[in-house]
Amino acid sequence: MSPILELRDVSVTYRGGGESAVRGVSLSLGEGETLGLAGESGCGKTTLAMSVLRLLPKSAHIEGQILLDGEDVREMTFGQLRAVRWASASVVFQGAMHALNPVRTIGDQIAEPIKLHGRGGEDLRERVAELLAQVELPADRANAYPHELSGGQKQRVMIAMALACEPRLVIADEPTTALDVVVQAQILELMRRLVAERGIALVMISHDLSVLSASCAQLAVMYQGRVVEHGPARQVMTRPQHEHSKALADAFPTVGDPEFRLTESASRGPALLAAEDIAVDFRGRSGQVVHAVRGVDLAVEEQEIVALVGQSGSGKTTLARTLLGLQQPTRGAVRYDGVPLPTSTAGLREYRRQVQLVLQDPTGALNPRHTVYEAVAEGLRIHGITDDERGRVAAALEAAELRPAEKFFGRLPQELSGGQRQRVVIAGALVLEPKVLVADEPVASLDATVRGEILALLLRLRVERGLSTLVITHDLGLAWNIADRVAVMYRGELVEVGPVEQVLLDPQHDYTRTLLAAVPSVERRVA
DSSP states (O other): OOOSEEEEEEEEEETTOOSOSEEEEEEEEOTTOEEEEEOOTTSSHHHHHHHTTTOSOTTEEEEEEEEETTEEGGGOOHHHHHHHBTTTEEEEOSOHHHHSOTTSOHHHHHHHHHHHTTOTTSOHHHHHHHHHHHTTOOGGGGGOOGGGSOHHHHHHHHHHHHHTTOOSEEEEESTTTTOOHHHHHHHHHHHHHHHHHHOOEEEEEESOHHHHHHHOSEEEEEETTEEEEEEEHHHHHHSOOSHHHHHHHTOOOOTTSGGGOOOTTOOOOSEEEEEEEEEEEEEOTTSOEEEEEEEEEEEEETTOEEEEEOOTTSSHHHHHHHHTTSSOOSEEEEEETTEEOOOSHHHHHHHHHHEEEEOSOHHHHSOTTSOHHHHHHHHHHHTTOOTTHHHHHHHHHHHTTOSSGGGTTTOOGGGSOHHHHHHHHHHHHHTTOOSEEEEESTTTTSOHHHHHHHHHHHHHHHHHHOOEEEEEESOHHHHHHHOSEEEEEETTEEEEEEEHHHHHHSOOSHHHHHHHHHSSOOOOOOO
């Protein structure tokens, strides 16, 4: 049986871009087969995938052959290409949050490719309902707008659109990025089921080897535009041969690594930051009371890393905002070093010098018109700290491992990689020399190697600066590798709190077991 997709010595070069983004890649995929493309950001995996349907910008020059059902995509006219897109091959684009039109209903957007391919004679309403059912969404979601859906639901809508014209090949670009572990597991199971039931060929792109090994039979690892390793997914995951594959498979640092261990003299005192019986209620649009946080007790001690884990919507971020004084609790108290959170503006400003927030999305957190220097210096200026501003900014950037610091002073956010932007955000917190960091999903959108570097930075700051950190995450693998204690949040309540080994190796609550069951793999950390 001839392959559905065959790449023969494919290379892609961007005009003015220097070296090739993709270099001499040859791969093939048949009916019902699944291929995972792994690698760091910038390795060429998305460029390679988008070249299959010639979705690259005009500045891209493609060499080699891209055969789709035996036809070379490079030689197709625009009309032929238009007939192939959606019908023979489709794409689930990265970032469902931004890929859907915010002013059109879900039903209209799913129906669009059907209309484009002249299938309007079908009962569109019935076909849309059928597609929603295939991705396990109720038919009434067709009348909803994107902002009314959760992240997981939006991702399912993107999959429904990709299946609308019954293509033989589906390319899924980072389909689970920033989704919590339970929704991620549901999306991956959905993709596996669709492959089994419909015999489609699936190319899945991710920086997470564990996600790909749980979903794909074959795995190709890309590095600097080349495929450096290709084989059965489990083999590549557990017995990688190339150095880069080994780095991806072992990208996480661990709290047990010798360089991150605290000295024997380091002893923790009373809790630095504590929530005492915190409850936060909101009133919904229809007047009903929403209990976002319910009676939470949580403490972060000196030089301790606590991971607050749970699904999206469990109340993690609301609790973090309350700890930072950005949200008033309905009941309970927040204490810093044993003292209740101040209520005055001046008192809160001084408090926030000690407890700093690291936001989830570094791109959204940084003003695109401000240089790195201005972004880091902003906190100093807000707090009226005028002595040695340049030296303080340089020291913060150095501590965030942006070296030499002066090299980054004049750069704008768009001139930085995702990992560098996250380091700038961390430097903006460090410049005030806080005692506690509250890090909200600090590595959710970063590739595996950069994610490991940022987590290693947090561990190093704990040793070198004595920082305490509350890490908010849906990633149990992250918690397993860097946390001293884990607090599991479910529907606004803490259902389980304890040392990381106790909670993750011997979970007592059913919800914790559900989270663990949804994780593709959790490797035992260094003892």
